Amino acid sequence: MSFTTKILLLGSGELGREFVISAKRLGAYVIACDSYDHAPAMQVADAREVFSMLDGPRLEEVIARHKPDHVVPEVEAIRTEVLAKLEGEGVHIVPSAKAAQLTMNRDGIRDLAARELGVRTSTYDYAESFEQVQAAADKTGFPCVIKPVMSSSGKGQSTVQDAAGLETAWRYAVDNMRGDRARVIVEQFVDFEYEITLLTVAHKGGVSFCLPIGHRQERGDYRESWQPAAMSDAAIAEAQAMAKTVVEALGGYGIFGVEFFVARDDEGRDEVIFSELSPRPHDTGMVTLVSQNLSEFDLHARAIMGLPVPEQIRARPAASAVILADRESEHVSYAGLAEAMADGADIRIFGKPVTRPWRRMGVALATGGSTDEARASAVAAAGKVTLHYD
Ligand SMILES: Nc1ncnc2c1ncn2[C@@H]1O[C@H](COP(=O)(O)OP(=O)(O)OP(=O)(O)O)[C@@H](O)[C@H]1O
Numbered sequence: 001m002s003f004t005t006k007i008l009l010l011g012s013g014e015l016g017r018e019f020v021i022s023a024k025r026l027g028a029y030v031i032a033c034d035s036y037d038h039a040p041a042m043q044v045a046d047a048r049e050v051f052s053m054l055d056g057p058r059l060e061e062v063i064a065r066h067k068p069d070h071v072v073p074e075v076e077a078i079r080t081e082v083l084a085k086l087e088g089e090g091v092h093i094v095p096s097a098k099a100a101q102l103t104m105n106r107d108g109i110r111d112l113a114a115r116e117l118g119v120r121t122s123t124y125d126y127a128e129s130f131e132q133v134q135a136a137a138d139k140t141g142f143p144c145v146i147k148p149v150m151s152s153s154g155k156g157q158s159t160v161q162d163a164a165g166l167e168t169a170w171r172y173a174v175d176n177m178r179g180d181r182a183r184v185i186v187e188q189f190v191d192f193e194y195e196i197t198l199l200t201v202a203h204k205g206g207v208s209f210c211l212p213i214g215h216r217q218e219r220g221d222y223r224e225s226w227q228p229a230a231m232s233d234a235a236i237a238e239a240q241a242m243a244k245t246v247v248e249a250l251g252g253y254g255i256f257g258v259e260f261f262v263a264r265d266d267e268g269r270d271e272v273i274f275s276e277l278s279p280r281p282h283d284t285g286m287v288t289l290v291s292q293n294l295s296e297f298d299l300h301a302r303a304i305m306g307l308p309v310p311e312q313i314r315a316r317p318a319a320s321a322v323i324l325a326d327r328e329s330e331h332v333s334y335a336g337l338a339e340a341m342a343d344g345a346d347i348r349i350f351g352k353p354v355t356r357p358w359r360r361m362g363v364a365l366a367t368g369g370s371t372d373e374a375r376a377s378a379v380a381a382a383g384k385v386t387l388h389y390d
């Protein structure tokens, strides 16, 4: 066998799949892991392993058996204590075991940013019982947002308008959390003007930034994203400085999706508020598949492999819009691809073997003369793809 490097990917969803394609273009051998078989990244990888990455001994055994040059986390359901131990024994964890550990749970990254690094965030507190939820909401006021500390893509998240809604939100968070720790974050609701993802690449030559990506979320999950997001130079500079501070504190090389809210203060000035970050490609960053000459997946692969990353990463106006399932099924097929592509948009179907209500099954990508044009085009294309369940 001949390859440039060996990568073990922990998580094999749509983001992992594009990463595998980028890494394989650079000659990597990739083993894709996830808790279910035929996951999107497994379909394009050299080898696969199906097991729960929350199972510490299993995770350790798989890493020991494959002896990868790089272990690349892709999801937020990994026993990260194992990664920390293995890093101590010389295994390269991307971007670093500290980053994987602190971002696996919301409390780790939030405390690092707000308490240790002094980065501006919304007011928040944690709770492990309904009584603690009430105490935390006294601190944040209403509306507030309640989320399990271990979850992603909006799972278990709800916005609470008044004290009467707290118990339902607490139960919903506990019932929909990942992992085994009943702990939630209660956050002040930020009445933002817009929100962005700032893709930040830490690499051998320093730190580079992509142009900000705007996005629209529903039920805590992304529906549309576009790049470049209209944002003042001052707000971009502030977001970049905050991103650099947090990313450097986490350490290691790779791409980070740093999420910010931009609100207006009482004097009408932009106020940039750090929300959270992923130490890996970000779902809203799928737009870079068509906006940038190097996508977020290419940049991640380059940074990990110690290859050059440009200082300036340009982008043409582009947008993405998601294609979601609406029910449970093990037999899904797709129609309307030709219609969706007729006006120049592109479609990615992830090939997930099973559907669930709201599960992301594909994405439409489009460019345009402006981001508004690209958004309209991506949304129209996504709407033409239909899922058939039988
Ligand atoms: N405090 C808040 N105030 C206002 N809106 C919020 C707040 N927290 C979250 N949201 C909204 O919910 C979305 C999802 O929240 P968040 O990013 O914390 O969840 P997530 O489950 O980690 O999502 P993902 O994994 O997709 O990034 C945000 O992008 C934002 O639109």
Ligand SMILES: NCC(=O)N[C@@H]1O[C@H](COP(=O)([O-])[O-])[C@@H](O)[C@H]1O
Binding pocket: 011, 012, 013, 014, 015, 016, 074, 075, 152, 153, 282, 283, 352, 359, 360
């Ligand atoms: N916001 C995080 C995110 O978008 N993660 C992406 O979704 C996959 C899980 O999808 P699934 O829940 O449909 O299996 C993950 O594997 C990753 O690619």
Ligand SMILES: [Mg+2]
Binding pocket: 259, 276
């Ligand atoms: Mg988020």
